Amino acid sequence: MDLAKAHLDLGLFTNNKKEMLQFWQEEVGLPFDHLGKLGGGVHQLRHFLGEGPAGPILKINHAREALQEATSSGYHELLIARETISTPTHLIDPDGNKVTLVPKGYKGITTTGIKLNVCNLSASALFYGKTLNLPPSPEAGPNAFICGQSILMLEEDDTHSPNQPYQAKGFRYLTVQIFSADKEHANIIGNGGSEGRPPRTLGTTVRYSFVKDPDGNWIELSQRATLTGSLEVLT
Numbered sequence: 001m002d003l004a005k006a007h008l009d010l011g012l013f014t015n016n017k018k019e020m021l022q023f024w025q026e027e028v029g030l031p032f033d034h035l036g037k038l039g040g041g042v043h044q045l046r047h048f049l050g051e052g053p054a055g056p057i058l059k060i061n062h063a064r065e066a067l068q069e070a071t072s073s074g075y076h077e078l079l080i081a082r083e084t085i086s087t088p089t090h091l092i093d094p095d096g097n098k099v100t101l102v103p104k105g106y107k108g109i110t111t112t113g114i115k116l117n118v119c120n121l122s123a124s125a126l127f128y129g130k131t132l133n134l135p136p137s138p139e140a141g142p143n144a145f146i147c148g149q150s151i152l153m154l155e156e157d158d159t160h161s162p163n164q165p166y167q168a169k170g171f172r173y174l175t176v177q178i179f180s181a182d183k184e185h186a187n188i189i190g191n192g193g194s195e196g197r198p199p200r201t202l203g204t205t206v207r208y209s210f211v212k213d214p215d216g217n218w219i220e221l222s223q224r225a226t227l228t229g230s231l232e233v234l235t
Contacts, residue, residue: 006148
């Protein structure tokens, strides 16, 4: 993939705005970026996970209407690198999402790492390594991959329920910032990925689409004007 930003963003959904903001801002210490309106009564409260606007983002999507009941997606733990700590610190947010603060450099993590439960390790490793063309990260483990400076760590879990919905409580999707949503979407579908949503443009802000991994985990392909300078459709 032709990355427009060397980090993965992580999106979650919640009905619990006040308590979630208090946790992520005060206990974890994430700086607030800005609020975006996604439509359908959903507000996205963006927070910096490190390195400011050029770094990874946590997208806290607050839904006005009650979210549907669903089990967890494969994205089950966020690891955030901190220079000020010497041992991992495990936390759980008010919605039950796992977050661990780790020393910078822990398992090769310099900004963020994301642990991903998968049903079939071979199929998922083939998708992230070949379909998405992400290089391996030996320091993070035998089934870990690098996307820019973010690290994905795959762990097989035969109790995991695949094909969970996009809009439900918890960590729900990754965002990859790229230069052409249409081009990357077509490449991934053509190389064995499945479509979540076709490319579309949101105002003058972003052109984006969704694809899915073998377990149906959602991955957003985002062509954001502030990073790419254009929302031109490139194929």
